[in-house]
Amino acid sequence: MADNELKSKSEAARHFVRGLWAENPIFRQLLGMCPVLAVTVALKPALTMGMATMFVLICANIVVSLMRNIIQPHLRILMFTLTIATFVTIADLILKAYLPEMSDTLGPFVPLIIVNCLIIGRAEACASRKPVGTSIADAFGMGLGFTFGLCVLATVRELLADGKLFEISVLPSGYDPLLVMKLPAGAFIALGLLLGISNHFFNKK
Amino acid sequence: MLNEFMKKSWLALVSALCFGLLVSAVNMALAGKIKQNKIDKRDGMLEKLFGQDCSFEGVKAEGAAEDAEPIYFVAKKGGQVDGYALIWTGPGFAENIDLLVGFNAGLDMLKGFAVMKSAETPGFGDQITLEDKEGKYRPDLYYKDRFINKPIDKVLVRADDNIADKHLKDEQVVTISGSTVTSEAVIVIVNGAKKQMVKLLNK
Numbered sequence: 001m002a003d004n005e006l007k008s009k010s011e012a013a014r015h016f017v018r019g020l021w022a023e024n025p026i027f028r029q030l031l032g033m034c035p036v037l038a039v040t041v042a043l044k045p046a047l048t049m050g051m052a053t054m055f056v057l058i059c060a061n062i063v064v065s066l067m068r069n070i071i072q073p074h075l076r077i078l079m080f081t082l083t084i085a086t087f088v089t090i091a092d093l094i095l096k097a098y099l100p101e102m103s104d105t106l107g108p109f110v111p112l113i114i115v116n117c118l119i120i121g122r123a124e125a126c127a128s129r130k131p132v133g134t135s136i137a138d139a140f141g142m143g144l145g146f147t148f149g150l151c152v153l154a155t156v157r158e159l160l161a162d163g164k165l166f167e168i169s170v171l172p173s174g175y176d177p178l179l180v181m182k183l184p185a186g187a188f189i190a191l192g193l194l195l196g197i198s199n200h201f202f203n204k205k
Numbered sequence: 206m207l208n209e210f211m212k213k214s215w216l217a218l219v220s221a222l223c224f225g226l227l228v229s230a231v232n233m234a235l236a237g238k239i240k241q242n243k244i245d246k247r248d249g250m251l252e253k254l255f256g257q258d259c260s261f262e263g264v265k266a267e268g269a270a271e272d273a274e275p276i277y278f279v280a281k282k283g284g285q286v287d288g289y290a291l292i293w294t295g296p297g298f299a300e301n302i303d304l305l306v307g308f309n310a311g312l313d314m315l316k317g318f319a320v321m322k323s324a325e326t327p328g329f330g331d332q333i334t335l336e337d338k339e340g341k342y343r344p345d346l347y348y349k350d351r352f353i354n355k356p357i358d359k360v361l362v363r364a365d366d367n368i369a370d371k372h373l374k375d376e377q378v379v380t381i382s383g384s385t386v387t388s389e390a391v392i393v394i395v396n397g398a399k400k401q402m403v404k405l406l407n408k
Contacts, residue, residue: 067216067220075216078217079220082220083224085224093232093235100246
């Protein structure tokens with residue numbers, strides 16, 4: 001009994017750590033590229049998107065894990081989508097109520113969390129097979145890894161595009177902003193460079 | 206057949222009902238706050254256009270429901286009408302742009318506009334939202350300021366590129382370099398708002 005508990009705890013910890021780096025959704029799995037490219041113009045929207053995605057991921061993983069023994073195979077994708085859509089709608093309403101400016105900034109990208117393949121992917125790969133504890137740890141790890149990836153990309157872009165971080169100037173006033181970093185082209189360039197750097201470190205291992 | 210259907214899909218039906226109730230409950234709990242946020246945002250923009258010493262009165266369409274949105278706003282200062290404003294929408298470069306367009310009390314000049322909603326390109330089209338932090342009038346820097354005191358009886362048009370300021374006619378507006386589509390979209394929306402405001406007040 002104690003062995004089982006220990007095994008379950010170590011499995012949860014393993015799932016949590018994997019999402020942070022070894023299986024990071026952005027740098028290792030290239031999941032959820034739509035928000036990654038679209039909302040990383042600045043740190044604030046990137047952080048908000050990361051938190052909203054993590055909220056949906058955790059709630060969806062809990063519900064899917066609780067239902068895993070009664071979901072019939074033919075209903076699997078339908079049930080995942082229904083669950084995810086519910087929590088995305090709730091996240092959208094919460095943002096509109098408590099962070100209205102950020103909700104306006106993120107625009108359609110909050111409802112689009114529904115089609116973020118990271119969430120449906122974790123529901124399929126982890127929550128539908130593992131107990132609740134492991135599913136929550138997995139969602140936390142993946143959510144934090146996703147938020148970390150968004151924030152790293154947003155830091156590079158905001159710094160180069162405006163010389164700012166969290167809208168506070170950090171580079172000298174003479175800094176000539178790289179406007180391209182605000183545009184989709186800048187998002188692709190920054191993401192490509194960061195993927196190159198992360199691959200370099202992984203290959204070294 | 207019904208038994209077979211229920212056996213195969215009871216979980217989807219029960220979940221849909223439960224999730225529907227959950228979303229409805231959250232919506233009921235937050236709807237008031239979301240509506241108030243929208244009103245606060247609109248009122249803040251009306252204050253920016255007309256000044257904090259003005260009070261605002263929303264005018265609803267004839268026979269409109271009690272909770273209907275006003276079709277235009279009357280700004281009053283010391284009991285006297287100081288101007289009018291209405292929200293007008295039109296297509297931008299990315300998606301629709303919602304502008305709150307203000308007019309003076311005589312309905313012959315623009316007070317300017319405030320951007321209620323836009324998703325224009327960062328660094329280019331989104332310059333329509335920029336303004337001086339201390340509220341100074343800087344038409345050389347800010348697109349918004351180029352609309353202040355423009356005449357209402359003339360249709361606003363885009364000024365030719367590189368036109369010198371001294372040759373600029375009243376109805377001409379210098380666009381933002383690199384975002385002609387957004388600049389022109391704003392001109393079209395403001396023209397639409399002018400037409401509508403005149404129509405509403407002449408009724």
